[in-house]
Amino acid sequence: MPYVNIKITREGATPEQKAALIEGATALLQRTLGKNPATTVVVIDEVDTDNWGIGGESVTVRRRRGG
Numbered sequence: 489m490p491y492v493n494i495k496i497t498r499e500g501a502t503p504e505q506k507a508a509l510i511e512g513a514t515a516l517l518q519r520t521l522g523k524n525p526a527t528t529v530v531v532i533d534e535v536d537t538d539n540w541g542i543g544g545e546s547v548t549v550r551r552r553r554g555g
Contacts, residue, residue, distance in 0.1 A: 489527040490517050497547060498534040506532050 492513045510530040517523040537547035 489529065490521075490523045492517070492528070492530045493533065494530065495533045495535055497537050497540055499537070501532075501534070 494509055494513065509532060513530045514525045514528045517528050518525050537551065540547045542550060
């Protein structure tokens with residue numbers, strides 16, 4: 489049973505976009521590895537930009553300064 493965990497920043501991904509991510513990840517595993525879509529689990533975690541860091545600083549700070 490494949491388990492895929494997609495982490496994105498919480499910035500307004502629509503339900504339709506999330507559905508496309510779930511469908512696409514499931515199809516990729518089926519096409520590439522022959523995995524059964526019925527047993528493929530996809531979880532999307534949305535993370536506040538204050539809780540996502542790159543290069544020693546939060547995404548919130550990076551975006552505030554245009555980085």
